[in-house]
Amino acid sequence: MLAAAGRRVGGRLLAAIPAVFGVVVLTFLVMRVLPGDPAVYFAGGPSAGQAEIDALRAEMGLDRPVPVQLMYYLRDVATGDLGRSLTTGQPVMTDIRQRLPASLELTFTALLLALVAAIPLGILAALRPGSAVDHVVRFLCTMGVCMPTFVTGLLLIYVFYYLLGWSPDPTGRIDIFASTPPEITGFLLLDFALTGDWDGWRAAFTQLILPAATMALFVLAPLARMTRASMLAVLGGDFIRTARAMGLPGWRIIVVYALRNALLPVLTIAGIVFSTMLGANVLVEKVFSWPGVASYALDALQASDYAPVQGFVLLMASIFVVVNLVIDLLYGLADPRAVAE
Amino acid sequence: MTAKLLEVEDLRVAFDTRRGTVEALRGISFAVPAGGVLGIVGESGSGKSVASLAVMGLLDRAGSVTGGRIRFDGQDITHAGGAELRRLRGAALSMIFQNPRAALNPIRGIGRQIADVLRAHRPLTRAQARDKAVALLEAVRIRDAARRADAFPHELSGGMCQRVMIAMAMACEPRLIIADEPTTGLDVTTQKAVMDLLAGLTRERGMAMVLITHDLGLAAQYCDEVTVMEQGRVVESAPPGRLFGAPREAYTRRLVAACPTPSSTIAGLTPDAPPLPAAPVPATLPPGTPLLLEVQGLKKRFPDGTLAVDDVSFTMRPGESLGLVGESGSGKSTISRMVTRLIDASEGEIIFEGESIGAIPARDFHRAPQRSQVQIVFQDAGESLNPRFSAFDSIADPLRRLAGLRDSASLRRAVEDAADGVGLPRALLDRYPHQLSGGQRARVGIARAISVQPRLLVLDEPTAALDVSVQAVVLQLLEKLRREKGLAYLFVSHDLNVVRMLCDRLIVLRQGRIVEEGDSARVFRSPAAEYTAQLIAAIPHFRPEVVEA
Numbered sequence: 001m002l003a004a005a006g007r008r009v010g011g012r013l014l015a016a017i018p019a020v021f022g023v024v025v026l027t028f029l030v031m032r033v034l035p036g037d038p039a040v041y042f043a044g045g046p047s048a049g050q051a052e053i054d055a056l057r058a059e060m061g062l063d064r065p066v067p068v069q070l071m072y073y074l075r076d077v078a079t080g081d082l083g084r085s086l087t088t089g090q091p092v093m094t095d096i097r098q099r100l101p102a103s104l105e106l107t108f109t110a111l112l113l114a115l116v117a118a119i120p121l122g123i124l125a126a127l128r129p130g131s132a133v134d135h136v137v138r139f140l141c142t143m144g145v146c147m148p149t150f151v152t153g154l155l156l157i158y159v160f161y162y163l164l165g166w167s168p169d170p171t172g173r174i175d176i177f178a179s180t181p182p183e184i185t186g187f188l189l190l191d192f193a194l195t196g197d198w199d200g201w202r203a204a205f206t207q208l209i210l211p212a213a214t215m216a217l218f219v220l221a222p223l224a225r226m227t228r229a230s231m232l233a234v235l236g237g238d239f240i241r242t243a244r245a246m247g248l249p250g251w252r253i254i255v256v257y258a259l260r261n262a263l264l265p266v267l268t269i270a271g272i273v274f275s276t277m278l279g280a281n282v283l284v285e286k287v288f289s290w291p292g293v294a295s296y297a298l299d300a301l302q303a304s305d306y307a308p309v310q311g312f313v314l315l316m317a318s319i320f321v322v323v324n325l326v327i328d329l330l331y332g333l334a335d336p337r338a339v340a341e
Numbered sequence: 342m343t344a345k346l347l348e349v350e351d352l353r354v355a356f357d358t359r360r361g362t363v364e365a366l367r368g369i370s371f372a373v374p375a376g377g378v379l380g381i382v383g384e385s386g387s388g389k390s391v392a393s394l395a396v397m398g399l400l401d402r403a404g405s406v407t408g409g410r411i412r413f414d415g416q417d418i419t420h421a422g423g424a425e426l427r428r429l430r431g432a433a434l435s436m437i438f439q440n441p442r443a444a445l446n447p448i449r450g451i452g453r454q455i456a457d458v459l460r461a462h463r464p465l466t467r468a469q470a471r472d473k474a475v476a477l478l479e480a481v482r483i484r485d486a487a488r489r490a491d492a493f494p495h496e497l498s499g500g501m502c503q504r505v506m507i508a509m510a511m512a513c514e515p516r517l518i519i520a521d522e523p524t525t526g527l528d529v530t531t532q533k534a535v536m537d538l539l540a541g542l543t544r545e546r547g548m549a550m551v552l553i554t555h556d557l558g559l560a561a562q563y564c565d566e567v568t569v570m571e572q573g574r575v576v577e578s579a580p581p582g583r584l585f586g587a588p589r590e591a592y593t594r595r596l597v598a599a600c601p602t603p604s605s606t607i608a609g610l611t612p613d614a615p616p617l618p619a620a621p622v623p624a625t626l627p628p629g630t631p632l633l634l635e636v637q638g639l640k641k642r643f644p645d646g647t648l649a650v651d652d653v654s655f656t657m658r659p660g661e662s663l664g665l666v667g668e669s670g671s672g673k674s675t676i677s678r679m680v681t682r683l684i685d686a687s688e689g690e691i692i693f694e695g696e697s698i699g700a701i702p703a704r705d706f707h708r709a710p711q712r713s714q715v716q717i718v719f720q721d722a723g724e725s726l727n728p729r730f731s732a733f734d735s736i737a738d739p740l741r742r743l744a745g746l747r748d749s750a751s752l753r754r755a756v757e758d759a760a761d762g763v764g765l766p767r768a769l770l771d772r773y774p775h776q777l778s779g780g781q782r783a784r785v786g787i788a789r790a791i792s793v794q795p796r797l798l799v800l801d802e803p804t805a806a807l808d809v810s811v812q813a814v815v816l817q818l819l820e821k822l823r824r825e826k827g828l829a830y831l832f833v834s835h836d837l838n839v840v841r842m843l844c845d846r847l848i849v850l851r852q853g854r855i856v857e858e859g860d861s862a863r864v865f866r867s868p869a870a871e872y873t874a875q876l877i878a879a880i881p882h883f884r885p886e887v888v889e890a
Contacts, residue, residue, distance in 0.1 A: 237443070239446045239447070241399060242444045242446075243446070245438075246435065247458075247462060250423070252461070257449075261446070336495070
C-alpha cells in the first residue's frame with residue numbers, strides 16, 4: 001500500500017519534469033522577446049554612455065546569442081542557482097526564500113477562510129434550492145467574483161481601518177514597531193505560536209485578516225458554487241435515498257453520507273484555486289504592501305529584471321505540480337475507488 | 342377483518358412538472374397482511390415505484406400525496422412528519438432498491454453502513470454495532486463476512502451488493518420490507534439466489550414483503566397475492582394462480598400473453614398483431630451453399646490480462662438465426678463486437694462469405710465492402726442513438742456513408758422504406774431520440790441497421806431495456822424482417838426464453854467458453870450441460886395451465 005503510494009508519487013514527479021522544463025524554457029524565451037533592455041535600465045537610463053551599457057551587457061552575458069544564454073541558464077537552474085536580482089542585489093533564491101512564506105501564509109489563510117465560508121454556504125444553498133438562502137448565497141458569490149480584488153481590498157480598508165478603526169494600519173505583515181519573532185518557519189503566525197508570544201500573534205493575525213478576507217471573497221464563488229452543485233448531485237443519488245429509507249438521522253445523512261461524497265470535486269477545485277491565488281494575489285499584495293513573491297515578480301518585470309521573473313515562474317510551476325500531487329493523494333485517501341485504478 | 346399490516350386506500354399522488362401537475366397515482370388501494378407477500382407488477386410508467394416511495398414518505402420535492410390514506414399497523418402515516426417517519430423507516434418498515442451498487446454509499450465500508458442503520462434505531466456502541474453487522478452479513482451468506490465488512494461497494498459484485506442491501510433492510514427486524522425491482526439487472530442465476538434468500542429470510546422472521554417488479558414470472562413465484570397496475574391505477578388483484586391462469590381484465594391478459602414462457606411462441610406473444618409471413622428460406626439449403634459466417638478459434642485477451650473469449654468457433658448459414666446465451670462476463674457481447682469488427686480479436690479467424698474479415702483491423706473496417714453486410718443493433722436504443730440526430734438523420738447516416746446515397750430525394754426514399762419496414766410512422770422521422778418512446782427508439786436502431794441491406798445482423802440484447810409488451814412487439818418485428826428479407830441473425834441475450842423463440846440454434850457461453858451448442862428446442866427440453874440446466878431452472882416463470890385447476 002505504502003510502496004504503491006510511493007511509486008505513484010515518484011511517477012508523478014518524474015512525469016512533471018518535462019512540463020516544468022518546458023515552462024522554464026518558454027519563460028526564458030518570452031523574457032528575451034519582451035521589449036526593454038535590462039542593460040539600459042540598470043546603466044541608469046538613456047543618459048548613460050553607450051560604452052557603459054555595452055560593458056554592463058557583456059557583464060550580464062546579454063551579448064551572447066540567445067541559445068547560448070539559455071544553455072548557461074539551464075546549467076545554473078540545474079545546480080540550484082536562479083541568478084541574481086539586479087533590483088535587490090541578492091540571489092533570487094534568497095529573495096524568494098524570504099518572501100515565499102509571506103505569500104503562502106496569506107494564501108493558506110485566505111483559502112481556509114474561503115473554505116470555511118463556502119462549504120456551509122454551498123450546503124445551505126443545496127438543501128433548499130431556489131429558496132431565499134440559495135439566492136443570497138448566489139448574490140454573495142456574484143459580488144465576490146465581479147468586484148476586482150483591489151476594490152474589495154480598498155473597501156475593506158475603508159470600512160475596518162478608516163471608519164471603524166478595528167484593524168491596524170494596513171501595510172505589511174506586522175506593525176513596523178512591533179518585534180518580529182525569531183525566524184523558524186517564516187510563517188509569522190506559526191513562529192509567534194511556537195515562541196509563545198501571543199500578543200505578537202494577535203498583531204500578526206489582525207494584520208493578516210484583511211488581505212486574507214479580500215482574497216477569500218474573490219475565490220468564494222467557485223468553491224461555494226461547486227459545493228452547491230456537487231451537494232445537489234449527491235443528494236439526488238440513490239444512496240441518499242437508501243439512507244433516508246433506513247431512517248438515519250438527518251444531520252448524519254447530510255454530513256457523513258452527502259458531504260463526504262460531495263467534497264471530492266470541491267477538493268479538485270480547491271487545488272486549482274490555491275495555485276491561481278498564489279500567483280493572482282499580486283493586486284492584494286500591492287494594496288496591502290504585503291512583502292510576497294507576486295509583488296516581487298511584478299516589480300522585477302517592470303524593471304526588465306530577468307532572473308527574478310524566471311525564478312518566480314519556475315517556482316509557480318513547481319508549486320502547481322506539488323499541489324496537484326497533494327490533491328491527488330488526498331483524493332486517494334478520500335475515495336477508495338480512486339486507488340483501484 | 343384480518344389484521345392488515347399495511348393498508349393503502351384510494352391513494353393519489355401528483356407531481357408538479359413544468360407542464361403542469363401530473364397525476365402519477367389515481368386512487369390505488371392495496372393491503373398487505375402481517376407476514377404476507379404482495380406483488381405489484383406493471384410496466385414503466387404504471388406508478389408502481391411511486392406507490393412504494395409514497396408509503397415510505399420518500400417522494401421527492403415535486404411529488405405529494407393529494408388524496409387517500411396510508412395506514413401502517415393501524416396508524417395513519419399518510420401525512421406523518423419527518424421525525425415520526427424517521428423512527429419508522431428502517432425500524433418498522435424498510436426498503437430494498439433497484440441497482441444495489443448505486444444504492445450504497447460508494448465511499449463508506451459496507452459494514453459501517455449496516456452499523457449506521459443499527460445505531461440509528463438502537464442504543465449500541467460502535468463495537469456492538471459492528472459485530473451485529475458482521476452477523477447480518479453472515480445471515481445474507483456473504484462468505485468471510487468479518488473481512489468483507491471493510492469492503493467498499495465497488496469491490497463487490499452486483500449480487501453481493503444486493504445481499505448487503507438486504508442485510509441493511511433487515512438489520513432492525515422491520516415488520517415490512519418493500520423491495521423495488523430488487524433483481525433487475527442481475528443475472529438469472531444471481532436473481533434466483535437473491536430472491537430465494539430474500540423470501541427465505543422474510544418468511545423465517547415473519548416479515549411481510551411488497552415485491553415490486555415488471556417480471557410477472559418473479560411475482561408469480563414469490564407472492565401470495567399480485568396486484569397489476571397500469572397508468573396509476575390498479576387493474577386487478579388476485580392470487581397469482583388465478584391472475585395468470587384466468588386474468589379478468591384485457592390489460593392483464595395482454596401482459597400475461599406478452600411474457601415469454603417456456604412454451605410461448607413469438608406469434609403467441611402478441612395475439613392481436615397481424616400474422617407473420619411464411620418463412621421464405623427453405624429449412625435445408627441446397628448442398629454446396631457457402632457458409633455465411635465461419636468463426637474459428639476466436640480469442641480475446643484484454644490489456645489487463647483477462648481472457649474474455651477463449652477459443653470459440655461456430656458457423657452460420659445464410660438466413661439462419663443463431664443465439665448466443667450467457668450471463669454477464671460470459672463473453673457474448675465481446676464476441677458480437679469482434680464479429681461486427683468493432684474490436685480486434687487476439688487470435689482466430691472470422692470468415693464472412695468465404696472472405697476473411699478478421700484480418701482487417703477494426704479501425705479500417707468501415708472502408709471494407711463487408712461493412713454494409715454486417716450490421717449491429719445495440720442493447721440500449723436510447724444510448725446508442727446520437728441525441729443531436731433526428732430519427733431521419735440516424736437512419737440516413739449509414740446510407741450516406743456506406744451506400745453512398747447523396748441526392749436528397751433517393752435518400753429520403755431509402756430512409757422511408759427502412760422506416761416502413763420496421764413499422765416506424767413517417768411522421769416520427771423528424772423527432773429526436775428523447776422525443777421517442779423506448780419501443781420507437783428500438784425501431785430506429787433496427788431501421789438504421791437494416792437500411793443498408795445487410796446479410797448478417799448482430800443483435801446485442803436489443804430488448805433487454807424494454808417493457809415486456811414492447812419486447813413482444815419488437816420480437817415480432819424482428820421475426821417478420823427475418824422472414825421477409827432472409828436476414829441472418831446473431832442474437833445475443835441473457836434471456837433463454839427469448840433466444841429460444843427467435844433462434845433455430847443456440848450457443849451457451851460461460852466465462853468465454855462454449856458450454857453447449859445445439860438446436861434451440863432440444864437444448865431447452867433436455868440440456869446436456871449442467872450449467873445450461875441451471876440457467877433454465879433459474880428463469881422465474883408461471884405455468885398458468887398447471888396453477889389453474
